[in-house]
Amino acid sequence: MAKTTEKTQWPLNHFLCSHHIKISGRQEQDSRDDDWNPYFHGNQLKASKMASLLEDKLFEVSGQGAAPNKDFYQFVITKTEVIWRFWKISVRSEFRKTRPGELKQPHEYYLHDSQLQHQVKVVFGENVLLYTQGLCSGNFDYLARLSDRLLLRVLSFLELEDVQQLRCTSRKFQKLCDSEQFWEQAVRSRCDTVTLEMGSLARELGWKKVFFTNKLQLQKQISRRRQKQENVGTGADVM
Structure with missing residues (x-):
């Protein structure tokens, strides 16, 4: 189990740290080029200004799961995080005291969370999955x-x-x-x-x-x- 967990976490940790660690070879050269490239920093500044035009909530959808699932779900994308909420709906006695659930995670985590992405696809469809993946990758529909x-x-x-x-x-x-x-x-x-x-x-x-x-x-x-x-x-x- 430990090996499996380590394997799962490694790509995410590598992704989060990739901007802070100097890697030898071409990537290190690219990083130095970016430091001295006014075009690169100009684009960063434009992206920052455009991002300031966005409201905090970028996307929201809610609905009931596909039959026979009767549970209710809400999916929200903000500027900084992904929020997945769910309510268990059942007449069975063992679920009467089940409380609503909520999962919050940064955009980067969502892009690597295959389990949550699968849930989003099952409940809301592939179009919603692709759209929210784009949002979390920084592809905002500014217009x-x-x-x-x-x-x-x-x-x-x-x-x-x-x-x-x-x-x-x-x-x-x-x-x-x-x-x-x-x-x-x-x-x-x-x-x-x-x-x-x-x-x-x-x-x-x-x-x-x-x-x-x-x-x-x-x-x-x-x-x-x-x-x-x-x-x-x-x-x-x-x-």
Whole structure:
């Protein structure tokens, strides 16, 4: 048993210590090159700044195990650790006093924990396993984690064809690309001026509809709306 435990622990210890131990040969030379490489340190600084944009909780999923398993599980990835929680659900008397369980470990441990990875795959599927392995390896989906304000700024530089493609990638981008904020931004960026009447009409019809309405039809709609308002005002004065 001792030999088995030692074998299991060695790759993890080696992984954790690899940044602190000088290894002879090519790796030592690479390490010295990195120490004097401004490009290397520049990339580290950029990665650090990007990481500061992330919220503490990177991922969370919960659900019941596949039949016949009725246990409930929660899986959370934060910036620093992996949290696996489980609740035993059974009508059998021997499990009535079973308490919920929780396992916490650093990202590096999770990447080497084949048993936990197997549980994640069984309960939540291979896609969740691969995604969380990527997160724990530092492959963060920064774009999807930016605020809507910053994402709208990014979208302002894209052509509509590109926006449509981005819209299909996730529910978050679908919602953002369909939002009134995006289409108002699109109208204002493509029009020299947006009059008060045009803004009022857009809030009534929707900015997306205004965007796809040609100028002549837009002017007709504004004129009809103005005439209607004048008629209402005249009728109010008469009364």
